[in-house]
Amino acid sequence: MHTEVLSEQQQRKLYKRTLWIIITSQIFGGAGLAAGVTVGALLAKDMMESDAIAGLPTALFTLGSALAAFSIGAISHKRGRRIGLATGFFIGTIGALGVIYAAAIDSIVLLFSSLFLYGAGTATNLQARYAGTDLATPTTRGKAISLAMVFTTIGAVTGPNLVAPTGRMADSIGLPTLTGPFILAAVAYGLAGVIIFFLLKPDPLLVARTIETKTQVTTESTEKRPLIYLGAIVMIVTQVIMVAIMTMTPIHMTHHGHSLSAVGLVIGMHIGAMYLPSLVTGALVDKFGRSVMIIASSVTLFLSGVIGTFSPADSLLSITIALTLLGVGWNFGLISGTALIIDGTTLKTRAKVQGTTDVSIAVFGASAGLLSGVFMSMSSFGTLAFVGGVIGFILLPVLYWATNKTRS
Template identity: 55%
Template sequence: MISGSEDTIKNYIDSPSKLKKLYNHVLIVVSISQIFGGAGLAAGITVGALIAQQMLGTDAYAGVPTALFTLGSAGAALFVGRLSQRYGRRTGLATGFILGGLGAIGVVIAAMVNSVILLFASLLIYGAGTATNLQARYAGTDLANEKQRATAVSMTMVMTTFGAVAGPNLVNVMGEFAALIGVPSLAGPFILAAAAYILAGIVLFIMLRPDPLDIAKRIAAYKQQNEHENDSNPVDQKYNKRGLAVGATVMVLTQIVMVAIMTMTPVHMKHHGHGLGEVGVVIGFHIGSMYLPSLVTGVLVDKVGRTAMSIASGFTLLLAGLVAALAPSDSMILLVIALSLLGLGWNFGLISGTAQIVDSTESSTRAKVQGTLDVLIALAGASGGALSGMMMANTSYAALSLTGGLLSLVLIPVVIWSTSNKVKNKG
């Protein structure tokens, strides 16, 4: 049940400064949780494929861990979205992060007992942290106006950078720590992930009060009741559906391309003599590029527009694929550039797509719709992760990267179609 009296809601409506203070509080709390969440998600990205390669003895299934924790994040996205819609962001996000932490603990145990079945089951649960980390970006938009939405998303995402970049660069440290306590070194980053995800959940559960989605729903209901805004415009409803379709397509395509290339980069590097520390550096730059540009990206999406930044995403991902395909295997610099561009293209697509989703939903159904759409994103990532290993085993890393880059160009006609239809409706 949503907390807060009608008088309290009226105070937020009548006092923009009070609502802004709550909005800023929500951004701070979500940002703190994102620092921990970023560290948690980095473990699976950095060493997940290497653990599978070591335990299974083949590259063909090295993409399975990414596929599994991404598949797990699909189910978790639906669960967290519906839980948030019913009980608020605080309950939904805290539950998702704690489940992710329990999954990371399972991965550590699986590595200790050398159980592939337990590893795969734990990775599914670990995916809850990935889904929650992604859905937390929506919490910052609940109390934002239309001109603040992309910026609100970016402010929470940029804080993820601190944990996400630190995670891969602590691979060696956590590996040494794991060895000291009798745990396989590759499982070390998952010890960090377990602690980070559980801390993120605790921060949200304790500090995210009052709940932003609950307040947003009450404000919308109060305004509708008192201003009698019950009219329905069929054109607007159609445009909202189109906005959802375009926003989802942008995020799904960017996720497929990013996950496919990112997943197999550590395996490609290991084949060509790069150590775990070097893998950590490349993935660290990649994750930094996924999140660090967010503050600028959000402002650009709000100022320049969702359409322009979606197109920019497609071209940036194409460039990333080309550089990765053409880079000599021993060139750390070009691999860093390729993976940085890959992260940047994903960043453009995620923030512009998210803004379109928020624009096209109402607070009364927003979390549920967002959770459902994040399922598509997660399934896209699972597909990209699973197919990337098979494609690389049968072709090459260069072919995989080039294919991913070319696939990203599909974004451009989709966005142009959306713009042309929007202009027709206005005419």
């Protein structure tokens, strides 16, 4: 079925085409994921009238993304990236629509269940980065991950900064103001799903497997477990730190008099920092190695925590710098960790391992989102930021262990 792509020239052509399809879908996917990050906690706070559960929305859509990550990985393993990714985006669309309806009828139960489904879009947006690497060579994997992620920046930065205008649009049609970003999310996820379903043909993962079989490539015949474990731990730790601090930032800012537009600006800068560095991060990962970028992630996360700890609560500039560094540290960790997962797996098991890894990332992220509200209500945002920065240093001994295991 895929014999037409076996020549090197045709493989390169398909690789480039696949990247452009993933890039286009990521633009819309980025806009979709920004809604829950920006106003999810505020919406729950308004409906529940409690700060302690403000982290619950993030926990719910992160748990939803965990289930979705497992499902997308399993579907992709059996039927390819196209069906797996399209299914995830469409479920995310249903979740966003559910959030809108839940807020309109003031139903907490429907809100929470819809946020769970909405998480499928987040998981799909992240898993799309793997599709860009299926036809990449070992020396261009970091760059492939970057190209698949970087265009998420357009949607991810635009989304939070559309909080005010989408809110006014929601008001004009009789919906609660904070549902505006979820209207954007429903449209964005739906478009991303349509693009993947109709354009991602032939499927890059299925093609890569066919190429491997027909050319009898055996260079990646065995899994390298230390690399897989290291990649997973790096992504889990960076996700925990990022989710915990990011989730409480809107609450912290509104408590100290910052406007909704200011919250949107800070979260937009943060999400931009999560994805925009991908322009160079992938090339750095390929050139200097995974280990160097893991160290860079650890240091950047620590600096973010320190600045967040000592920033005056009314300083928009300080909180913006802290959240920007948080995004950059997460980016370094995600791309280097993703590259390690790909390095350590074979095409036969890759989709399944990737799905399982993203489940772990999502579960730990959900726990961080849920506990962050409780933690901050018992202490402060500054303490939360400092603890997050310190946790970033866990990456260094793990890196040392994995390096020694790989050499032995």
